[in-house]
Amino acid sequence: MSHWIIVPVVLPAVLAAIMTLAMRYHAALQRVFSVAGCVALVAVALGLLAEAAGGGITVYELGNWPAPFGIVLVLDRLSALMVLLTAVLALVVLLYAIGTGWDQRGRNFHALWQFQLMGICGAFLTGDAFNLFVFFEVLLIASYGLMIHAGGARRLKAGVQYVIYNLLGSTLFLFALGTIYAVTGTLNMADLAVRAAEIPVEDSALLRVGAMLLFLVFAVKAALLPLHFWLPNTYAEAPAPVAALFAIMTKIGAYAILRFYTLIFGPDLDVTADLIDEVLLFGALATLAVGMIGILGAKRLGRLAAFAAIGSMGTLLIAVAVFTPQSTAAALYYTIHSTLAGALLFLVVDLVRARRGALGGALVPGPRMAQHGMLAALWFGAAIATAGLPPLSGFVGKLLVLDATREMADVWLIWGAVLATSLVAVLGFAQAGSVVFWKLDGADSSPAPQPALPLVACFALLAGVGMLAVLAGPVMRYLEATAAQMHAPAAYIAAVLGQG
Amino acid sequence: MEALMASAIGLLTAAGIYLVLRLRTFPVIVGLSLLTYAVNLFLFITGRLAVDMPPILRKGVESYTDPLPQALVLTAIVISFGMTAVAVMLALGAYLSAGDDDVCLPPDDSGAEGGA
Numbered sequence: 001m002s003h004w005i006i007v008p009v010v011l012p013a014v015l016a017a018i019m020t021l022a023m024r025y026h027a028a029l030q031r032v033f034s035v036a037g038c039v040a041l042v043a044v045a046l047g048l049l050a051e052a053a054g055g056g057i058t059v060y061e062l063g064n065w066p067a068p069f070g071i072v073l074v075l076d077r078l079s080a081l082m083v084l085l086t087a088v089l090a091l092v093v094l095l096y097a098i099g100t101g102w103d104q105r106g107r108n109f110h111a112l113w114q115f116q117l118m119g120i121c122g123a124f125l126t127g128d129a130f131n132l133f134v135f136f137e138v139l140l141i142a143s144y145g146l147m148i149h150a151g152g153a154r155r156l157k158a159g160v161q162y163v164i165y166n167l168l169g170s171t172l173f174l175f176a177l178g179t180i181y182a183v184t185g186t187l188n189m190a191d192l193a194v195r196a197a198e199i200p201v202e203d204s205a206l207l208r209v210g211a212m213l214l215f216l217v218f219a220v221k222a223a224l225l226p227l228h229f230w231l232p233n234t235y236a237e238a239p240a241p242v243a244a245l246f247a248i249m250t251k252i253g254a255y256a257i258l259r260f261y262t263l264i265f266g267p268d269l270d271v272t273a274d275l276i277d278e279v280l281l282f283g284a285l286a287t288l289a290v291g292m293i294g295i296l297g298a299k300r301l302g303r304l305a306a307f308a309a310i311g312s313m314g315t316l317l318i319a320v321a322v323f324t325p326q327s328t329a330a331a332l333y334y335t336i337h338s339t340l341a342g343a344l345l346f347l348v349v350d351l352v353r354a355r356r357g358a359l360g361g362a363l364v365p366g367p368r369m370a371q372h373g374m375l376a377a378l379w380f381g382a383a384i385a386t387a388g389l390p391p392l393s394g395f396v397g398k399l400l401v402l403d404a405t406r407e408m409a410d411v412w413l414i415w416g417a418v419l420a421t422s423l424v425a426v427l428g429f430a431q432a433g434s435v436v437f438w439k440l441d442g443a444d445s446s447p448a449p450q451p452a453l454p455l456v457a458c459f460a461l462l463a464g465v466g467m468l469a470v471l472a473g474p475v476m477r478y479l480e481a482t483a484a485q486m487h488a489p490a491a492y493i494a495a496v497l498g499q500g
Numbered sequence: 501m502e503a504l505m506a507s508a509i510g511l512l513t514a515a516g517i518y519l520v521l522r523l524r525t526f527p528v529i530v531g532l533s534l535l536t537y538a539v540n541l542f543l544f545i546t547g548r549l550a551v552d553m554p555p556i557l558r559k560g561v562e563s564y565t566d567p568l569p570q571a572l573v574l575t576a577i578v579i580s581f582g583m584t585a586v587a588v589m590l591a592l593g594a595y596l597s598a599g600d601d602d603v604c605l606p607p608d609d610s611g612a613e614g615g616a
Contacts, residue, residue, distance in 0.1 A: 130575075157605050161603060171536060175542060177572075237605075
């Protein structure tokens with residue numbers, strides 16, 4: 001049994017503990033260990049991806065208890081992909097946080113960062129529904145700390161809202177798990193898939209209630225309308241590097257929906273067939289519309305970026321709602337794209353806010369900034385990526401989503417919504433960009449020397465979005481294999497329950 | 501017994517939701533605690549109500565209660581306890597820095613969002 005699967009969970013946990021206990025007052029040492037930890041995480045994630053790419057499903061039994069009695073971690077193509085995405089995002093954004101000095105504006109930034117990574121990686125790797133709840137709590141409690149990093153009255157208040165909303169979500173999660181356990185008598189995902197298929201349709205009301213409650217919990221995480229209210233304030237008020245890392249948090253909700261509704265409550269299961277498809281589709285369309293209109297209506301850059309995150313979740317969830325292998329592959333491509341593009345947008349917004357001084361993120365004309373042209377170019381790139389114009393990966397992603405919905409009954413509604421909201425987003429970004437970068441007002445601020453590292457991080461994300469478009473062929477081949485694996489859950493079940 | 505448990509959980513949940521909707525931090529936190537009590541009781545009985553039965557194998561005992569929900573509820577209690585502590589600290593911090601215990605964000609025109 002290979003022990004590498006548990007490294008993405010144990011490594012950040014150990015590092016965070018060491019940082020809190022042994023190097024509390026050594027900022028430089030914390031930075032070194034945090035960056036080294038993220039680099040190691042990327043390396044391990046690459047190794048895991050190489051292992052999973054062959055199509056095998058590796059199961060790691062914690063405490064050597066066989067499933068379904070013990071908790072298992074499961075490595076398949078999907079979880080390997082998500083762990084790698086998390087690790088890459090965390091490394092780049094961490095460099096930004098160090099370059100701008102965000103990590104020194106409060107205590108324990110790096111330790112919380114590592115705990116956050118532990119929770120996210122664990123949520124992607126676990127094969128047990130209750131263990132998923134525990135990892136959700138780990139990542140949430142770290143995110144509470146990160147959210148209020150550096151303090152401030154507005155941020156603390158937004159933090160209170162965020163905590164309350166997520167505590168309610170956690171309570172709902174427990175109710176859902178309790179209901180499902182009462183019906184099936186298990187919480188191991190593979191075992192759940194077996195038991196759910198054995199329940200006759202006429203006795204399945206309680207199971208359907210559990211499945212729907214679980215969907216609501218994940219919809220809260222994925223910011224599906226009308227459960228998105230926690231997102232705008234949280235993302236706009238959070239420190240920029242934290243908001244950029246949170247770009248992966250909404251994807252955890254989408255990942256959990258994909259995982260549960262392909263593996264356990266799959267499209268072929270009579271009991272829960274068509275339970276969430278319609279709700280998810282129309283919710284996603286509304287999410288898309290509200291997000292993109294929010295871009296046009298936002299009066300501040302931070303809220304603009306937050307609504308862009310909501311809009312991209314809308315596009316992603318449209319692809320998720322179709323539940324065919326082709327649409328799932330499109331959803332995964334859009335997941336990678338929108339994680340990188342969303343993080344890039346938050347970082348660019350933060351660079352602009354930091355250089356405009358008292359004006360901050362307000363959309364009013366201001367003085368010429370240091371590195372004005374470079375920031376304008378970065379904004380242009382982030383806007384192109386988010387709105388989905390060629391040549392960056394947003395265009396390829398939207399094309400894949402449109403292609404995947406071609407066979408649907410509501411195809412014209414979906415295409416109309418995606419294309420019209422893209423236009424709205426372009427208008428919103430153009431309007432905001434022209435006010436901030438073209439309508440100059442007041443004396444030039446003296447160009448103070450600016451550190452290079454934040455720009456390097458931004459350009460790395462921009463390059464990532466570009467490479468994703470250039471390498472769309474190979475990436476899609478991997479994602480199509482991933483989607484095929486997800487839509488044939490028998491192999492997963494056999495691997496976990498040891499009948500394979 | 502079933503009716504008692506069900507109505508207790510329902511009452512706790514209703515009271516919790518009512519308090520959460522009050523939008524002042526203290527009632528909201530009390531409401532969240534009530535909700536966690538409700539969910540703990542709910543988890544506890546997901547293995548069915550079984551009175552006076554041991555959860556661990558013993559000689560000469562025929563019927564058992566399901567031990568797994570008891571383990572789950574322990575985990576849930578620990579987590580909700582920690583989360584409530586975090587929420588209290590955070591609410592105190594927000595109260596001390598903003599000067600009121602309103603959950604809603606006041607409208608802000610200073611452009612200072614997300615800054616240092």
